Amino acid sequence: KQEVTQIPAALSVPEGENLVLNCSFTDSAIYNLQWFRQDPGKGLTSLLLIQSSQREQTSGRLNASLDKSSGRSTLYIAASQPGDSATYLCAVRTSNTGKLIFGQGTTLQVKP
Amino acid sequence: GAGVSQSPSNKVTEKGKDVELRCDPISGHTALYWYRQRLGQGLEFLIYFQGNSAPDKSGLPSDRFSAERTGESVSTLTIQRTQQEDSAVYLCASSKGGQTNTGELFFGEGSRLTVL
Numbered sequence: 001k002q003e004v005t006q007i008p009a010a011l012s013v014p015e016g017e018n019l020v021l022n023c024s025f026t027d028s029a030i031y032n033l034q035w036f037r038q039d040p041g042k043g044l045t046s047l048l049l050i051q052s053s054q055r056e057q058t059s060g061r062l063n064a065s066l067d068k069s070s071g072r073s074t075l076y077i078a079a080s081q082p083g084d085s086a087t088y089l090c091a092v093r094t095s096n097t098g099k100l101i102f103g104q105g106t107t108l109q110v111k112p
Numbered sequence: 113g114a115g116v117s118q119s120p121s122n123k124v125t126e127k128g129k130d131v132e133l134r135c136d137p138i139s140g141h142t143a144l145y146w147y148r149q150r151l152g153q154g155l156e157f158l159i160y161f162q163g164n165s166a167p168d169k170s171g172l173p174s175d176r177f178s179a180e181r182t183g184e185s186v187s188t189l190t191i192q193r194t195q196q197e198d199s200a201v202y203l204c205a206s207s208k209g210g211q212t213n214t215g216e217l218f219f220g221e222g223s224r225l226t227v228l
Binding site: 031032034036041042043044045046049089091093096098099100101102103104105 | 168222
C-alpha cells in the first residue's frame with residue numbers, strides 16, 4: 001500500500017531564504033508526482049507535475065526533483081517571500097487511471 | 113468553465129439530514145475525483161470516475177455516501193443521514209484522463225459542510 005510522508009509538518013523561515021520541502025513515498029512504482037499549494041480555506045493549486053521518467057521540473061522560483069529509486073521528491077523554493085506562506089502538499093499516482101495519494105502537507109510561514 | 117466549479121461553497125445542516133454537493137469539471141476532462149479534508153488533516157480519497165468505466169468507490173467511508181456522474185460532465189456527491197463526523201471540506205478535481213495525457217489534477221475551491 002502506497003504511503004506518502006512529508007517532513008517537516010511545519011516550517012517558519014525569514015523572507016529571502018532558500019528552502020527545501022521533503023516528500024517520501026513507500027512504493028517506487030509511481031506514474032507521476034504532483035506538488036500542490038493550499039491557502040487557508042481554499043482549494044488546491046497545482047504547482048508542478050513530474051512524470052515518472054523525469055528527474056525534475058521548474059517553474060519560476062520553484063524546482064521539484066524526483067528520485068524514484070529512493071522514493072523521494074523535494075520542492076525547492078528560492079528567495080522565499082511572505083506570499084509563499086501556505087500549505088504545500090505532494091501526491092503520487094501509481095497509474096494513469098489511478099487516484100492521487102496525498103501526504104499530510106508542510107505548512108510554511110515566511111516572515112517579512 | 114475555465115476551472116472546476118463546486119457548489120454550494122458552504123452548507124450547514126442538521127444531523128440526520130441528507131445533503132447533495134455538486135461538481136462541474138473542466139470541459140473535456142474525462143476523469144473526476146472526490147476527496148474529503150477534515151479540519152487540520154490531509155486529503156482523503158472518496159471516489160474516482162473515468163469516462164464510461166466503473167467508478168473506483170474504494171474510498172467511500174460508509175453506505176451513507178454515494179456519488180453519480182452524468183456522462184463526462186457534472187457529478188453529485190450525496191451524503192444521507194449526515195453525522196457530525198461528516199463535517200469537512202469536500203474537494204472535487206478533474207483531469208484529462210486517457211493514456212497520453214500528463215494526468216495533472218485540477219481542484220475546485222471545495223464545499224465546506226458543517227453538520228450541527
